[in-house]
Amino acid sequence: MIWIILAVGLILRLISLNQSLWLDEAINVVASRDFSFWGMITQYAPADFHPPGWFVILWTWGKLFGYSEISVRLPSVIFGVITIYITYLLGRKLVSKELGLVAALLLSINPLHIYYSQEARMYALAALAVAVNVLLLVKIIKGEKVNLFFLIISNLFVLLSDYIAYFIFPAQFIFLLFLKKGEIIKRWVVALLSALALGVFWLPIFLAQLNIGTVASANLPTWKFVAGGFDFKTIPLTFVKFIIGRISLADKVTYTAVLLPVGSLFAYLLWRGQNKLGDFRRSLLIAWGVIPIVLASIISIAVPVYSYFRVLFIVPAFIILIASGILSFKKFRYGFLTVVVLIELFCTLVYLLNPVYQREDWKGLVSNLQSLQPSVVLFESSGTLPPFDYYAKGSLNAKGALRDFPAKDKSSVSDLGSLLKGKNKVYLVDYLVQISDPQRLVAKELDDLGYQEKDIKNFNGVGFVYYYEKSD
Numbered sequence: 299m300i301w302i303i304l305a306v307g308l309i310l311r312l313i314s315l316n317q318s319l320w321l322d323e324a325i326n327v328v329a330s331r332d333f334s335f336w337g338m339i340t341q342y343a344p345a346d347f348h349p350p351g352w353f354v355i356l357w358t359w360g361k362l363f364g365y366s367e368i369s370v371r372l373p374s375v376i377f378g379v380i381t382i383y384i385t386y387l388l389g390r391k392l393v394s395k396e397l398g399l400v401a402a403l404l405l406s407i408n409p410l411h412i413y414y415s416q417e418a419r420m421y422a423l424a425a426l427a428v429a430v431n432v433l434l435l436v437k438i439i440k441g442e443k444v445n446l447f448f449l450i451i452s453n454l455f456v457l458l459s460d461y462i463a464y465f466i467f468p469a470q471f472i473f474l475l476f477l478k479k480g481e482i483i484k485r486w487v488v489a490l491l492s493a494l495a496l497g498v499f500w501l502p503i504f505l506a507q508l509n510i511g512t513v514a515s516a517n518l519p520t521w522k523f524v525a526g527g528f529d530f531k532t533i534p535l536t537f538v539k540f541i542i543g544r545i546s547l548a549d550k551v552t553y554t555a556v557l558l559p560v561g562s563l564f565a566y567l568l569w570r571g572q573n574k575l576g577d578f579r580r581s582l583l584i585a586w587g588v589i590p591i592v593l594a595s596i597i598s599i600a601v602p603v604y605s606y607f608r609v610l611f612i613v614p615a616f617i618i619l620i621a622s623g624i625l626s627f628k629k630f631r632y633g634f635l636t637v638v639v640l641i642e643l644f645c646t647l648v649y650l651l652n653p654v655y656q657r658e659d660w661k662g663l664v665s666n667l668q669s670l671q672p673s674v675v676l677f678e679s680s681g682t683l684p685p686f687d688y689y690a691k692g693s694l695n696a697k698g699a700l701r702d703f704p705a706k707d708k709s710s711v712s713d714l715g716s717l718l719k720g721k722n723k724v725y726l727v728d729y730l731v732q733i734s735d736p737q738r739l740v741a742k743e744l745d746d747l748g749y750q751e752k753d754i755k756n757f758n759g760v761g762f763v764y765y766y767e768k769s770d
Contacts, residue, residue: 299399300386307382307406311375311415313650316367318661320759321729323418324685327370330357344506351458352420374422378415381422382406384429385614389621391436392579400621400635405614409543409645414610417657421610424460428611431456432586435470438482439578446489453493462608465590473585477578532598533591536606537561540616542645545655560641567623567634568616574626586615658759660685663727666755667694672765673721676714678731678740679703686727699726705735711743724749724766731761 319327329342330353338357339350346353355373363369385405389398405411414421431452437444456463467490474483538557541564547553572580590609598604624634649655664686667675674695677683681698682690690696697717702710718724726740741764749766756762 300383300402303386303399303402303406304379304382306403308375308379310407310412310646310650311378314656315371315375315416317416317653317656318659319367319370319418319685319688320658320660321683321685323370323657324660324683324688326353326356327360327365327418328684328688330360331365333357340503344503347507348420348460349458350500350503351455352423352460354458355423356418370418371416374415374417374419377422377426378411381411381415381426381429381614384426384433385617388429388433388436388614389618391433391440392582392618393575393622397618397621397625400624401614401618404617404621404638404642407639407642407646408540408613408617409545409642409649410539410607411610411613412646413544413649414607420460421607424456424463425611425613427452427455427459428463428466429614431466432470432582432614435486436582438485439477439479446485449485449489450492450496453490454496457493457497460608460611462590462594462603463611465593466586466611468593469585469589472589473582476581476585532604532606533595536591536609537564539606540613541641543649545645545648563637563641564620567620567638569623570626571619571621571623574622583615583619587612587619654758656758658685659757660760661689663757663760663763664689664694666757667725667763670723670725672725673723674718674725676724676726676740678705678726678728678734683729699740700734703734705737705739708739708743710735711739714740714743715747718747718749718768722768724768726764726766727760728762728764729760 325346329346330338333342335354335357338353343350343353356370359373360370363372382402382405386398386402389401391398411422411425414425434444434449434452438449453467456466470486471483474486538561541560542557547556572584575583590612591604594604594609620638624631624638627634653659668690672694674697675686676697676699677686678700679698680700680703682696686696697712699712699714699717700710701712705711724744726744731738744766747768749768751764752767753765754762755765
């Protein structure tokens with residue numbers, strides 16, 4: 299049965315895998331394509347606030363299998379499918395084989411886990427690393443033999459995956475204190491300190507990342523809303539996204555009306571799930587699912603780090619509790635399971651089959667511009683952007699319209715008069731304009747130069763592209 303579930307999980311994660319790369323994916327992919335291995339670690343990594351694990355994987359994988367959308371996302375697909383199996387093992391070891399199968403089934407169709415199992419970023423890697431780490435801890439607590447070497451490597455696996463995943467360690471420590479087993483705590487501390495010693499080589503780059511991040515946060519105050527600043531809505535939003543994934547509705551009244559019964563059902567199943575577990579199992583899953591969110595929320599008051607996708611690694615705990623809640627019923631368990639499966643599968647298929655809920659459509663933007671052959675394409679930045687470069691491959695004349703990022707006054711805008719001399723067809727891409735040029739200084743400069751706005755097109759996730767024309 300578990301192999302059928304894994305096959306379903308794999309098939310779902312392969313659908314629409316060739317959708318357009320979005321900004322962060324393209325940045326990583328272009329860097330891994332252009333940098334040497336050493337340059338990727340020492341030159342690129344300091345500007346990307348993550349540990350080196352994903353960079354090493356992407357660089358190696360790309361050199362072996364190329365840089366197509368499908369190729370660069372396959373590692374995350376693999377990590378996602380393995381995480382389904384680890385969740386099965388966790389459910390079986392914590393409670394029963396039946397719970398393991400139900401949990402694996404729910405994770406295999408979970409829309410948020412599928413979304414990030416299709417992304418060329420580190421979040422599926424972090425979810426797998428944490429799941430393996432928790433599984434080893436459970437084995438130790440249950441008295442099974444686990445070689446200390448494997449526990450150290452598992453800890454290092456987490457340390458190399460994603461910084462937010464580090465919050466699993468204080469969660470485990472608090473849980474072990476509750477368990478009051480000194481020998482296990484001692485072994486756990488030794489394994490963690492050993493992993494930290496092995497990873498100490500990364501400390502100088504981490505400090506450089508921290509410095510760059512602090513400067514960027516100070517210079518770009520609106521960036522926190524993109525990066526993950528503290529907001530009282532983030533925690534309930536996380537709960538909702540764990541259920542429905544990345545889909546949403548523009549009509550917030552309808553959105554709320556639909557989510558209220560769905561959210562209530564899942565909250566009820568969570569409550570029943572934890573209520574039916576023994577102290578050890580309940581404490582472990584609650585520590586895993588709650589403490590990282592609390593810590594990330596507190597830190598985000600000062601440093602913007604919290605977003606629901608960055609805590610993807612707690613989804614297996616959420617799923618196991620839901621599975622426990624479903625199986626707590628004797629008479630209606632299959633009814634509840636059917637309803638939950640239908641909700642998850644519906645949300646998953648909406649994402650997979652509807653491009654509106656997929657990633658930024660840079661592929662469509664570039665294809666459209668190539669068919670129009672504009673004189674020049676302008677960006678609300680100091681240069682072109684990696685996803686544009688990835689698809690355009692130098693086929694379009696594209697320039698950054700800003701001298702300074704972000705634009706503060708007219709002097710921040712490039713000399714568009716010289717840049718556009720002799721060019722009468724101009725396209726302006728306003729991607730992230732609210733951060734880079736909130737006063738719309740570039741558009742004002744185009745107006746002053748005699749360019750008239752003739753058309754507007756909207757590309758999913760990228761935003762508006764304005765067509766300007768100037769009469770001879």
